[in-house]
Amino acid sequence: xxxxxLRKRGKALAASFGQTSPRHTxxxxxxxxxxxxxxxxxxxxxxxxxxxAICTLAALSVLQRLDALATYTGxxxxxxLTPRNILExxxxxxxxxxxxxxxxxxxxxxxxxxxxxxxxxxxxxRTESLEQLDDLGRTVMRKLHGDRAEQGxxxxxNSITGELYPSAIRYGYGELWSRPGLDHRQRMLCAIAxxxxxxxxxxLEKFSRSALNVGLxxxxxxxxxxxxxxxxxxxxALNGLSILTRSLG
Numbered sequence: 001x002x003x004x005x006l007r008k009r010g011k012a013l014a015a016s017f018g019q020t021s022p023r024h025t026x027x028x029x030x031x032x033x034x035x036x037x038x039x040x041x042x043x044x045x046x047x048x049x050x051x052x053a054i055c056t057l058a059a060l061s062v063l064q065r066l067d068a069l070a071t072y073t074g075x076x077x078x079x080x081l082t083p084r085n086i087l088e089x090x091x092x093x094x095x096x097x098x099x100x101x102x103x104x105x106x107x108x109x110x111x112x113x114x115x116x117x118x119x120x121x122x123x124x125x126r127t128e129s130l131e132q133l134d135d136l137g138r139t140v141m142r143k144l145h146g147d148r149a150e151q152g153x154x155x156x157x158n159s160i161t162g163e164l165y166p167s168a169i170r171y172g173y174g175e176l177w178s179r180p181g182l183d184h185r186q187r188m189l190c191a192i193a194x195x196x197x198x199x200x201x202x203x204l205e206k207f208s209r210s211a212l213n214v215g216l217x218x219x220x221x222x223x224x225x226x227x228x229x230x231x232x233x234x235x236x237a238l239n240g241l242s243i244l245t246r247s248l249g
Contacts, residue, residue, distance in 0.1 A: 003035060010034030013043055017075040037230040047223035050079045054186055055193035055227040057089045061105040062097035062194045063232060069105055073112040083113050083120045088181030093194040095172050096203070123180065130170065137174030144173070144184070144210045152202070184214040192224045196240035197232030204240055208247045218248050 001009075011034040014020070019038070021030045042052060053076040060069040076086055086109055094102030113119065128136065141149045153161040177187055188211045195204040204225075211221050222244055229237035 006039040007031050007034045009043065010037070010039030013038045016078075017042075018078060019071060019075060033230075041227060041230055044223060044226065046217075046219040047227065050076075050081055051186075051189055051220070051224070052227050053079050053081060054085075054089055054189045055224050056231060057086060057105075058093045058190040058193035059197035059228040059231040061090050061101055062093050062197050064101055064104060065231065066104060066108050068231070070108050070112055073109045074116075077112070077116065077118075082181075083109070083118050084181040085186070087120060088179060088187075089190050091179065092176060092182065092187050092190040095168075095176055096191070096194045096200070097198060126175075128174075133170050133174040134166075135174075136178060137169040137172070140173040140177045141169060144177075144188075144213060145206065146210075146213065148206060148209070152206070185216055188214050188216060189224050192221060193228050196225045196228045196236055199236050199239065201239065201243055205243050205247045208244055212248075221248065 011030075014034060014037075017038075021033065042049070047055075053072065056072050057069065057076055060066075060072060073086055077083070087106055090102045090105040090109070094100075094105075138149075141154075150156055154165055156162070158165075177184065182190070188207065191207045192204065192211060194200075195207060208221055212218070216224075222241065225237055225240040225244060228240070
């Protein structure tokens, strides 16, 4: 396939996603993006387009690229994600980048929803006790990470990280990973994309191994990291792939 064919293919894919370049862009940049981002990344095999949208929104949210987030929220809706799916992406990655990013990303998404006359019904309040939430958190953590659930900063005997990590178990694994709107496989895609985009290498190494426990294949994990390249930068994506070389073999 020639470069011109790739550009045409990329532009057609971008148009189908509602992704149009702003006026007065850099000369030749439309062609470059069409070839590299859409034909070169979005059109790769081994990861569904809706999953690529999850990874893209996760990366854009943690990096607070809010203008791009608005357009890709529309793309995600067109690819079959629901408003609740999209909001849950922002909740999940807010655990990693800070919950202020959830608020900002959700505000942008709600503008897109309103333009399409879409609403998100509220949840009923959760009724677990704190003890039940702790138990659920430990159960989910073991399901995801197996024997590695209590290693490193998660080690129960670490008196310093132990000042914070019980809250991560209670509210991260017990609350967030158990919320409706995304399943564990989709939440893992959020985690992998977020850790790659933010350069959180130890977390990426841990969670990429755990991704195999929730139904992601090795090829899908690799593609989730690659998908962040146009949004978080190719160097961080390449660093992430180097980590996968170690963690996945």
